[in-house]
Amino acid sequence: MRLSIYLLAGISLLGASCKKFLDVQPEQQVDDSQAITNLGSAETAVNGLYNLLGNDSYYGSNFQALSYLSGGDIQWTGSQSAPAQIANRQITADNANVASSWAAIYRTILSANYIIDVIPKLADPLFTQVKKDQLTGEAYFVRALSYFDLARGWGGVQLILTPTRLPGDHAGIKRSSLDETYQQVLSDLNKAAELLPLSTNRNRATRKTAWALKARYFLYRQQWDSADLYATRIIDDVANYRLLKPYNAFFANNATATAESVFEISYSVSFKNGHFNWWLPPALGGRREWAPNAQLVALLNDPAIGGNRNALIGQTAPPGNLWYGKLYYRTPTGTDPAYLIRIAELYLIRAEARAKNGLLTEALQDLNAIRDRAGIAPSTADTKEAILLAIENERRLEFAFEGDRWFDLVRTGRVANVLGLTDKNRYVFPIPADELLADGNLDPNPGY
Template identity: 65%
Template sequence: MKRLIYIVPFFILLGSCKKFLETQPQQQVDQSEAITNASSAGTAVNGMFNVLASNDYYGSNFPALSYLSAGDIQWTGSQSAPSEINKHLTSATNTNVGSAWTAIYKTISSANYIIATVPGINDPLFTTATRNQYLGEAYFVRALAYFDLARGWGGAQLILTPTITASDNKDIRRSTQAETYAQVLKDLDAAEPLVPTALNRNRVTQKTVWALKARFYLYLQQWAQAEQYATQVITTADYSLLKPYSAFFANSAVSTSESVFELAYTVSNTNNHSNWWLPPALGGRREWAPSDVLVGLLNNPLVGGGRSALIAQTAPPGNLWYGKLYYRTPLGTDPAYIIRTAELYLIRSEARAQQGNLTGALADLNAVRDRAGVTASTAATLPDILLALENERRVEFPFEADRWFNLVRTDRAQTLLSLPDKHLYLFPIPYSETLVDPNLAGANRNPGY
């Protein structure tokens, strides 16, 4: 429950934090010494990234809410929670939804403590550049977390200060979705001048902020700003569309020029993607599996092209299709892809189309298609280009947290997925939260749950 969750920053379980900074790993940070100097500040930032990368957040569970909702991924296991999501019968007691909610608020809590504490640290070893980097990264991570709450659950309670005692941050009303998005932009604006400008695909830089701003403005249908920030990333030499399509993930590739922001994992700090995607013969459970329709699209040379590399088939007699974006040995050391260069091209394409620049929109769409080895689109009208973009996202990001949220933002989910009601566009507020917090109960719950 949230009042317990918020105290986590003072006891941050770090696992292997060397994947983010070369600091000595610590198992926990006591409240009295949590952030007192440059070293402990770095440890706390590592902890924040580890919660962001945890299995309940981007390590598998949060993307799964999108996979299982969007119609192209089947659930083959026996657990009831993912089956509910897959069938659009999600309840407020769904444990997958509740775990994702909890992990997002844990991430926010970690960011809040860094934002509140780092400015006051008096340590001669704590340079201004490093101090600003930590603050900027905390603002960015909090922005990403609230962005995910806004697109997944609608309005959220905006917790912006640490919770040290049980009485802190009580009785906070639930903000509207618009207010939540406004907080996202405020945090991104705060992060932008603080984070480094140098390239880093696993940490937050100025270009990472620009990329999330491009996605943010797309969701808010502010087309000129979406185009502007997408262009600022695309025109940077650090990012490109790799050929062939599989180059960004095949042969154990990591941190390629395709990635704007990806989370790294190690043998001592793994994620769960491959466990759910790979068949038992390869060490997984294959409880997420591509649908027959998706398999057909990816294997169609006129649609999927080189993106057929995303799937493979088990040996006879099973002949089962499975996703192989996440496959590395040791299992669980695959990166989690948060923002890729291809998304920036498709964001700019849509933004240009909505502003009447159909030629520019088609050029960006075809850049993505060309990289995949697919012939150029001949879409000529705005509706045609928007439909082509929808279809392109479907095969470009089938195993990333993309399709469901895009179908919701374009109000296409009900039509394409035959949803009985649009209340399903939002996930339910977890029942356990509504029991302890009147600001999330009664009329404050998402309708229909």
Template identity: 60%
Template sequence: MKKIIYIFASVLLLSSCKKFLETQPQLQVDQDQAIINAGTAATAANGLFNLLASGNYYGSNFPALSYLSAGDIQWSGSQSDPNEITKHLTSATNGYVQSAWTAIYKTISQANHIIDKVPGVSDPLLTTALKNQYLGEAYFVRALAYFDLARGWGGVQLVLKPTNATSDNSDIPRSSLADTYAQVLKDLNAAESLVPTALNRNRVSLRTVQALKARFYLYQKNWALAEQFASNVIGDNSNYSLVAPYSAFFANNAVNTSESVFELAYTTSNTNGHSNWWLPPALGGRREWSPNDALVTLLNNPAIGGNRSALIAQTAAPGNLWYGRLYYRTPLGTDPAYVIRISELYLIRAEARANQGNLTGTNSAISDLNTVRARAAVAASMATTQADILLAIEKERQVEFPFEADRWFNLVRTDRAQTLLGLPDKHLYLFPIPYNETLVDPQLAGSNRNPGY
């Protein structure tokens, strides 16, 4: 895998897609050096979150794969790669696919080093509490990374040990989707017993792990546990709550509001790439993609979008171009990346309750759905049947998370993507294994590729 990772780094730097020429500071310990004391352990842990937040992972590329695929975002720039994705013509040589895959495995590699090295460090400054924190964070981030690989690419190679030599972690076969998800759960269970209970929206605490568990169990259709873990987070209402109006979690340079369960922080030296691709040139961006007319209509409809219309704005005449403004800050690129918000937990619990037949009344699917709608100043849903409530939840996600890594994966999860987006074949539910990976790793070549690519 190390061979694969570094070959990819060279390939991406030579790519014609200029997006990938942007560099980010790497606050990670060199993988040829040991984590030997409290200082290097802290640096390695900080570097882990820097990798998770990188432009090729949550800083742009991975969420972009989702919202560009989901049918609500159009290509409006000059790059060919996002155009491919919006048209569901994504090729194995697509730069976004290549860079996201590589970034996720680089993040896993860093987590593996922390998991392997931190327990053996003897330094009085590296207390048991700190050791547990760093280990728990590494297990959580590895779980999130494999969860993202599973929902994007299906069953993947499970790399669980550090890569110190080119012979390490070579010739690993692809695991099944079930085994990949089993590893996610194993890591989440490990993290849950190690991370601090104290609130931290930019790192990992107990509620962060429980929130991802709720999402995980939703994908597994384990409705009872999805409800249970969502309730654990929602019930901690002294720390987590919906903020009103909708824009309060991001407008006016807000950070770390009670809305956020897990958000990634950025600075002028470690930037979030989203604003560059969403904002128009007049505001310093490139507007490579933008909300399409259908989404603009939904968000501007008071009965559907409510005050979520704050997510979009229009340039002045004569252009009158709509653009997304979830990411907008000055200096450019200092916006947070939103990984898990409390509104998602309400909608997870609503869906879990609906699938268990708890449809209406107090503490029901409809009450959770209407909590999210009320915050957006939208009238309560009158849905009463299971089918109608599930459809209402699907539509609510569309306007609640249009610029986050949500809608595409949920449409695939519920097998609604082909119907709603008119896909010719369900092989498009998975992204292609990057072409360059198939060149250097026989375990990803030939019949081991995702079908149809």
């Protein structure tokens, strides 16, 4: 398999190539088969796994940009062709942004595979079984999230579950079906939940983090009772997770790891979050090549719809008068967290699951908890269809800059109605052309 070469690289896998859009940060990847020998090196490897998850090509910006630019609310203001294709929903198989995200996700998986394989076998007397379970569980969680993102982005994929030490180690593997890929996600989440401690940590996976991702998983799989169950486990943990008022309390004034956050990736001056560079205007130290479009600006600025979520956007002074996103604003440090799971999502997952199950009063209660936090009046929706549409609209604004909009429209079958895109082949991203050329066992997505 072509991606096996990535784990054998040094500090920078792409350092010798020209820097593509968003590929501005060196990979912090080592050969884990050599590095993991004791407790200290195991902890270092798992820290590196989170760095891979937060890399520029993954949650550091590029993977989320696939959803930002596809979802209809974010415009591309730059001149490069790859992101323009995404914004116009005319992606080709040689799109560099798609390729870099695909590669980054598989790099994360391959690193997790090493950790899962090596740590349980170590004989370091300082390495307790409890600690081994924790670190292995974290790797299972990250692998689950990675395969979940591949499934919702590309459909069924090749399932690589063991270490890749040589380029030919996984030759001949065909793509699994979408159902099989999702089943792997659930299997990894189950193993993670068994191994991880029942604690609260907003920057690393715990059993609660696994439960939260399970709630999202079951929502995508339309298993409403299970989505309700796992969302409730997090919502009911009021000592550790709660909606904060006003809306911007979870990110403004340099806030990090608040009670709003279930899982966020932390960054530092030496490991920067690239989002600020693409959201902020030049006057504030960025490039503003992603920007909220006029429709989203109008919704966020409507007191009856956006409420206090207008804190997500700002406008430059005349004569520019440019609207921009303010969720990622910490320049020049780039230390904004990447928000992967917030308690607000669990409320809206449970609202949708309960509406689907006909529990309309309960669904409205969860929906209105989000609306109350936003400073807007309770919803007056009174039918199942109206409540589901209200939840969709609430998710649109609540997570406007968190990369959910496109995937929400795909999973609910609403792409054609909302965006006018009727070609269902375009509801998934293309398998990168260079991967197809390098691996004859990898089949393309239809229509690309």
